[in-house]
Amino acid sequence: MKSKLSTIDIEPVSHQTMADIVELKLLAFLKKNAFKPGDALPKEMELAEALGVSRNILREALSRLRVLGMVDSKKRRGMVLTSPDILGSLEKVMDPLIIDESTLQDFFELRLTLEMGLADILFIRKTKKDIAELEQIALAEKVRDKNDVAFRIKSEVEFHGKIYRMTGNHTMQRFQTMLLPIFGHLVTVEKKPAVAKVTHLDLVNLLKTGTIEEFRKGMRDHLGPHFKRILK
Amino acid sequence: MKSKLSTIDIEPVSHQTMADIVELKLLAFLKKNAFKPGDALPKEMELAEALGVSRNILREALSRLRVLGMVDSKKRRGMVLTSPDILGSLEKVMDPLIIDESTLQDFFELRLTLEMGLADILFIRKTKKDIAELEQIALAEKVRDKNDVAFRIKSEVEFHGKIYRMTGNHTMQRFQTMLLPIFGHLVTVEKKPAVAKVTHLDLVNLLKTGTIEEFRKGMRDHLGPHFKRILK
């Protein structure tokens, strides 16, 4: 016999383990006491005792802070708070196969949004040297067979990667690199060849002699096939 | 006596612990065997034995995957791979006080870039209802004293938050919420009152009757004071 609700919309009881609690308590402790990078943390035994848990559990919690890049430790020297590697943990998780479809779609849109917003910073930071290098990448594409899929993807990555590098924003650059597998995953799934109206070379010329608005319009057209995706 | 180099540019030797290695091995194992969310992982003892480490160490590594939202486990039932909460780990780390200045600046620019790129998706997804709600927020600002800093920040957050919500992109929305403390940190540090040429109400009107380009131009002017920051 069927239940009234096909899918019961109720949250399962949360099974908070000691490690979960200790993790939160440690984060709160660090925040409350305004710990800064370089500051030494209390010893494991002191923390364990203060928290009323075994050293084992404490270390499981500390291990989580380690993967977040928040604490570093060496033998005898003890533990210190470190400036976390923000994107480091993201990179470990960025596997299209285990991320749910909805989130993948979100990140796809996030990438398009970034690409459209880049123009402003790009025009502030662009240099003749960078533009010349970008042009080289765009020119290199023409000498190869357009049906060589692997090469096309490679040069696509190279071109847009260069644009991100031109912003001088290292975080943004890493973010883009991180998003690549997702982008690749979604694009390879669909069959469309996705021919862009505006080529890379067109974009280079807009960057050289056009205005911000013109460049952005070009980028919008270049990404046209991708934007069509989200019009579902 | 002073050394030749004020700061010695050399990387310290990496101290890879067993937990570090096991963490990487687990990630590789999951990837190689194409584990998908819902799949059951081998038992702790089996993994520990296969890896040649104690259950302790294995659990420290597993604890890291847990904080990344990649594995969940219950007693007797065993462990299962879960679809990771991508931004969850980011949120734990997003503390302006422990993130280095350079990264903070990067995220600040990232936020501006997103804001400038939002226009396209916004015009695709906007609804009369959302615009009306956005207008309410903008109108509510006028009745209050402009010198009430707390209120000004609150309404600023509310307005831009609503814009992100209007994209229907939940990840982007969370991302923005996450970036708020950073934004607040950098803005409160500087003394400038930061008066924008284009008000929130202007933006609402552009969203109602203007074109994408006009809206984006308005947003650019609205963010003018912030863009001046990055012209350093």
Place this chain on the structure above:
DNA sequence: TTTGTTAATTATGTACTACATAAGTATATT
């Protein structure tokens, strides 16, 4: 004073054992 050697100290890293606990599984009972 500086340099080099040795020994003691200490906090983290790793292993192992033991038991608690929740959640299935099988068995017995009505």
Place this chain on the structure above:
DNA sequence: AATATACTTATGTAGTACATAATTAACAAA
């Protein structure tokens, strides 16, 4: 067939023991 009971199992937690690297202290030699 339904219910109650005992058994089994994999994770959760605690505790002990020892290895190891890094620091300090003490001391000796140049």
